[in-house]
Amino acid sequence: MIASLRTITYEELKGMLNRKDRIAVWSCDTCARSCQGFGGEDAMKDLASRLRHDGYDVRREELMVASCFFEGIRSKREQWVAEGECDKIDVIVPLACQEARAAMTRVFPDKRIIDDSRTAGLGVLDENDICILTDPFEWTGLEPSDEGIDLPSAAKKLGLYSGPF
């Protein structure tokens, strides 16, 4: 289970977008959803709705079961092309891990992909469907352990955010 933290606030996200941008909100429905609801259908729909309410041109909402599958991302692009929509998207706001974003950058070299998350490491999904970070990356300065650390606590220590925008 990938433990993802959000790196920006909603206000900061808006600062990275232009009202002329044609936006797709893209969400992973596996790890990102389990990371305090950073991703998932509800987070995606809420973010799209807030952005539209604030005057941004959200054209698409795209939910992928898992965004860490290169061919899955590529098939989404092919679907956009088939629907004549691909050229009508300028920016993708991904609610996914940074590894998925790396794959998306390869598939969508013509789109601006917002850098909004950082992977803190690997974790375990506990009995309450909550992701617990057990094997943090070195940059976090956190120690690996069986008990791990919950994402809100990790985010607080790292000056980042957990959960949806």
Added chain:
Amino acid sequence: MVSVSKPIPYQEIVDKLSKGERLAIVSCNSCANYCRTGGRKAMASMSSSLAADGFNVVASEIVRKACILTDLEAVEVPEDVDAVLMMACVSGCRAANKLFRGKRVVASNVTLGIGYYESSKKGSVLVSPYPGFSSEVGKVFPGCGDDERALSSTGGGTE
């Protein structure tokens, strides 16, 4: 959910096991399967190699995703096993440490980091490495020929 792993050499694994103990193998069918360090085929190979080498393998079980506690709880590991060989990433081993208290958990894989799965390359691409694996970023696991090496290192490869 793509952790990237590679197998620990077979001899290093058996050095951590005892022929007198009852052993269960639990193999993750998610990320480790993509790296072919888990899944059914790798598990069958490991099981037959250990049995051929005189180890007492009493159960071999597949788990959908070893890093999800409820998935791992659903796996039927006999109460009386002494050790569990986890064919999973470090997260799966963490979950096993929590669930299989009183049993020795032995890892069969080393986790290199996190990446994404690319089926056309028949493996997972490492993006974010753990310490010691920075030079592996961008590489695909299993790499070219790794399958054969992994199978031969376990003495298997007949499937």
